[in-house]
Amino acid sequence: MNKKIENILNIQVDKEAFSSRLYLAMAVWAEINGLSGISEFLYTHSEEERMHMLKLVKFINERGGVAKISAIEKPKSEFNSVEELFSDLLNHEIMITNSINEIVHTCLKEKDFTTHNFMQWFVSEQMEEEALARTIMDKIKMIGEDKGGLYLFDRDINKIQSQNISPQVN
Ligand code: OFO
Numbered sequence: 001m002n003k004k005i006e007n008i009l010n011i012q013v014d015k016e017a018f019s020s021r022l023y024l025a026m027a028v029w030a031e032i033n034g035l036s037g038i039s040e041f042l043y044t045h046s047e048e049e050r051m052h053m054l055k056l057v058k059f060i061n062e063r064g065g066v067a068k069i070s071a072i073e074k075p076k077s078e079f080n081s082v083e084e085l086f087s088d089l090l091n092h093e094i095m096i097t098n099s100i101n102e103i104v105h106t107c108l109k110e111k112d113f114t115t116h117n118f119m120q121w122f123v124s125e126q127m128e129e130e131a132l133a134r135t136i137m138d139k140i141k142m143i144g145e146d147k148g149g150l151y152l153f154d155r156d157i158n159k160i161q162s163q164n165i166s167p168q169v170n
Contacts (some may be wrong), residue, residue, distance in 0.1 A: 001065035005112050008103050009060050010068045015099055016053035020046045022092060026085055029077060037154040038082065044158075052122070053129035059118055082150065083140050089132040097126040135160060 027042035050153045057067040079085040107116035136157070143149035 001063045001109050002112050004110055005115050006065040007062060011057045012103060013053055013067060014070055016049050018072050020049035021048060021072060025075045025077040029079055035154045037157045041157045042166055077088055086136050086140055090137055093130050093133050097130055100126055
């Protein structure tokens with residue numbers, strides 16, 4: 001496997017692992033703050049990010065490279081509000097989209113069309129995840145300070161998830 005591609009894929013392995021732990025930390029915060037629907041949503045999202053990481057790990061190894069599992073920085077675990085949490089989540093997904101786009105760009109420059117083809121799954125996944133995060137942010141902004149609205153949002157968030165996310169990994 002092309003070394004440059006192997007390296008950027010390994011950096012992405014770390015980013016997906018970090019995403020999984022960031023969403024896990026968010027899930028814990030939501031759970032201890034009595035937001036069980038939001039926490040369930042985030043636990044599931046954390047698991048999906050772990051699957052993204054594994055998908056990359058397996059691809060690197062199958063193509064003759066070596067997947068590297070490194071230390072990961074500690075994610076943020078305190079949030080002032082649900083709005084801050086989901087705003088962080090949206091910004092994180094935008095960063096991941098940019099990172100995926102960079103990999104796609106490098107694949108084309110290096111003429112690695114196999115990895116380019118493989119990365120298309122991530123391109124579509126990011127489109128869905130970003131769209132979902134934006135939908136959620138719109139709803140949270142609508143709710144504002146309304147506690148009843150937050151109660152309903154927490155109850156219904158997992159329905160929004162099932163309409164928008166396709167967690168298929170294979
Ligand atoms: Fe939410 O991002 Fe993985 O790819």
